[in-house]
Amino acid sequence: xxxxxxxxxxxxxxxxxxxxxxxxxxxxxxxxxxxxxxxxxxxxxxxxxxxxxxxxxxxxxxxxxxxxxxxxxxxxxxxxxxxxxxxxxxxxxxxxxxxxxxxxxxxxxxxxxxxxxxxxxxxxxxxxxxxxxxxxxxxxxxxxxxxxxxxxxxxxxxxxxxxxxxxxxxxxxxxxxxxxxxxxxxxxxxxxxxxxxxxxxxxxxxxxxxxxxxxxxxxxxxxxxxxxxxxxxxxxxxxxxxxxxxxxxxxxxxxxxxxxxxxxxxxxx
Amino acid sequence: xxxxxxxxxxxxxxxxxxxxxxxxxxxxxxxxxxxxxxxxxxxxxxxxxxxxxxxxxxxxxxxxxxxxxxxxxxxxxxxxxxxxxxxxxxxxxxxxxxxxxxxxxxxxxxxxxxxxxxxxxxxxxxxxxxxxxxxxxxxxxxxxxxxxxxxxxxxxxxxxxxxxxxxxxxxxxxxxxxxxxxxxxxxxxxxxxxxxxxxxxxxxxxxxxxxxxxxxxxxxxxxxxxxxxxxxxxxxxxxxxxxxxxxxxxxxxxxxxxxxxxxxxxxxx
DNA sequence: CCCATATCCTTATGCCGTACGGAGATCTTC
DNA sequence: GAAGATCTCCGTACGGCATAAGGATATGGG
Numbered sequence: 051x052x053x054x055x056x057x058x059x060x061x062x063x064x065x066x067x068x069x070x071x072x073x074x075x076x077x078x079x080x081x082x083x084x085x086x087x088x089x090x091x092x093x094x095x096x097x098x099x100x101x102x103x104x105x106x107x108x109x110x111x112x113x114x115x116x117x118x119x120x121x122x123x124x125x126x127x128x129x130x131x132x133x134x135x136x137x138x139x140x141x142x143x144x145x146x147x148x149x150x151x152x153x154x155x156x157x158x159x160x161x162x163x164x165x166x167x168x169x170x171x172x173x174x175x176x177x178x179x180x181x182x183x184x185x186x187x188x189x190x191x192x193x194x195x196x197x198x199x200x201x202x203x204x205x206x207x208x209x210x211x212x213x214x215x216x217x218x219x220x221x222x223x224x225x226x227x228x229x230x231x232x233x234x235x236x237x238x239x240x241x242x243x244x245x246x247x248x249x250x251x252x253x254x255x256x257x258x259x260x261x262x263x264x265x266x267x268x269x270x271x272x273x274x275x276x277x278x279x280x281x282x283x284x285x286x287x288x289x290x291x292x293x294x295x296x297x298x299x300x301x302x303x304x305x306x307x308x309x310x311x312x313x314x315x316x317x318x319x
Numbered sequence: 320x321x322x323x324x325x326x327x328x329x330x331x332x333x334x335x336x337x338x339x340x341x342x343x344x345x346x347x348x349x350x351x352x353x354x355x356x357x358x359x360x361x362x363x364x365x366x367x368x369x370x371x372x373x374x375x376x377x378x379x380x381x382x383x384x385x386x387x388x389x390x391x392x393x394x395x396x397x398x399x400x401x402x403x404x405x406x407x408x409x410x411x412x413x414x415x416x417x418x419x420x421x422x423x424x425x426x427x428x429x430x431x432x433x434x435x436x437x438x439x440x441x442x443x444x445x446x447x448x449x450x451x452x453x454x455x456x457x458x459x460x461x462x463x464x465x466x467x468x469x470x471x472x473x474x475x476x477x478x479x480x481x482x483x484x485x486x487x488x489x490x491x492x493x494x495x496x497x498x499x500x501x502x503x504x505x506x507x508x509x510x511x512x513x514x515x516x517x518x519x520x521x522x523x524x525x526x527x528x529x530x531x532x533x534x535x536x537x538x539x540x541x542x543x544x545x546x547x548x549x550x551x552x553x554x555x556x557x558x559x560x561x562x563x564x565x566x567x568x569x570x571x572x573x574x575x576x577x578x579x580x581x582x583x584x585x586x587x588x
Numbered sequence: 589c590c591c592a593t594a595t596c597c598t599t600a601t602g603c604c605g606t607a608c609g610g611a612g613a614t615c616t617t618c
Numbered sequence: 619g620a621a622g623a624t625c626t627c628c629g630t631a632c633g634g635c636a637t638a639a640g641g642a643t644a645t646g647g648g
Contacts, residue, residue, distance in 0.1 A: 060525060060526070065533055067533075068534050086615070087623060087624045089626045089627080127606085128629085129626075129628070131607095137606090189504075201543075202543050202544050205546075209543055209546070218547060223570070223577065224577030226500070227499075227504065234496070234500070235496060257329070257459075264330075274474035304488070308493030314583070315579065315583035318584075356593040356594060357593045357645055358643075360594080361595075384635065384636085401596070405637080
């Protein structure tokens with residue numbers, strides 16, 4: 051399920067997001083530790099965010115608990131609350147931190163379309179590296195620095211294409227929606243595989259058998275579906291790509307097709 | 320976060336999904352109750368699914384607990400387990416049941432593109448009526464009868480367009496990904512609004528103030544973003560649509576734009 | 589009547605996020 | 619160096635969650 055970020059002290063959470071210690075610098079957090087009473091901080095916001103991302107990457111969003119993150123850092127769950135106000139804020143920080151992995155510029159020399167394609171592929175790859183990102187609510191955007199940086203990058207590619215600003219907004223929204231939706235298909239499959247240990251291949255095989263059991267009249271009820279499923283995935287017009295599971299290859303092809311449709315449409319408008 | 324369906328007894332869950340009592344018929348579930356010992360069932364799978372959908376629609380996915388569903392039916396949480404193996408299976412049933420609201424055919428008289436557009440709009444509207452649907456994992460599809468019915472409907476529109484089957488698969492995936500992604504933006508906003516009581520308008524206003532506080536150099540760091548945000552949403556080339564909040568109108572326009580891009584692209588390929 | 593079987597409930601287990609307050613480290617100020 | 623303020627980290631506890639186990643009770647067939 052989508053996890054909603056905490057709407058606690060909004061000012062504090064924005065300050066955390068835009069804190070000056072960049073990236074995963076594991077640095078000091080609120081001003082300087084120098085000259086403050088009390089024990090030296092053994093952790094940092096950056097370290098906690100990094101640990102949380104590791105947990106979420108490895109075990110999936112469902113396994114991301116404050117206890118689990120604390121354990122990875124050799125602390126208890128409660129120790130984290132010194133640095134981060136709540137789990138919701140931690141999710142926001144994780145999300146924005148992951149976005150920092152994106153490149154911040156693309157070469158327009160090969161053309162606008164090629165650059166936007168590269169941008170979309172990178173975002174898609176990021177979502178696949180961090181499938182839990184798709185489960186952080188998009189409702190109230192995180193509004194962190196890296197989110198704006200990503201947007202800035204895309205706008206840099208789209209601006210100057212002759213589109214009016216209102217149009218640009220909708221194109222941006224379309225690209226985000228598509229990449230996100232397309233990545234969701236496969237990202238969640240990976241999470242399910244990691245969480246349950248059942249490969250996608252096997253799962254589909256088992257389910258197909260059950261489906262035939264429970265709906266013996268399938269082909270009659272859904273002729274077009276049966277037609278589609280009876281045809282082979284596609285011709286051999288493809289590089290080998292040896293290790294890639296069937297599902298993933300299909301998902302990638304779908305992504306490329308959809309992206310091409312959108313950009314072709316954009317070119318003819 | 321995305322909720323994963325239970326991978327308990329797969330056979331039982333498929334049987335539940337494809338149980339003969341259709342739709343919300345609140346009918347008998349496993350064979351006939353006639354001639355069985357024990358008290359008469361006071362509930363039914365259909366009634367439980369309907370109650371769960373009501374809860375999720377009204378209070379959001381986060382508030383959907385077995386206790387809440389039981390309470391709505393005047394029972395305890397444990398009473399539900401007589402009918403449904405786990406919360407995960409219940410989610411599958413809810414998902415497939417909601418899909419039953421979709422029309423099962425479109426008129427091709429006005430052309431293929433018009434029909435596909437209508438199909439996409441209906442799916443988008445369904446997601447907005449039931450925002451929690453977007454939080455049910457897509458990883459391992461539910462594979463319920465209404466999911467196949469929806470697919471069958473779309474394939475009925477796309478088949479005969481001269482596209483090879485492999486291509487059709489990718490176009491279908493693209494349409495699903497886009498509609499889902501686009502609906503997510505606004506559906507989650509509605510859920511957040513319902514859950515927190517803070518309107519989107521107000522939330523954005525507050526956050527903008529905080530952003531200016533915490534990142535005073537915003538316009539310099541993100542010039543293209545600042546440029547985009549400084550331009551008015553769009554010309555007055557729009558019907559009044561009085562009650563529609565600003566965010567929703569923009570989201571709807573984005574959806575229409577993206578759909579047009581995809582279908583235009585499809586037309587020129 | 590008797591008993592198998594069904595529904596529904598009470599209770600309990602082990603997770604979760606996190607409020608509260610205590611223990612002890614480390615600073616500034618005398 | 620002592621006092622007091624302030625900080626990190628932890629132990630405990632609370633209420634909520636899904637759900638396992640088993641008991642009370644109703645209902646049918648024999």
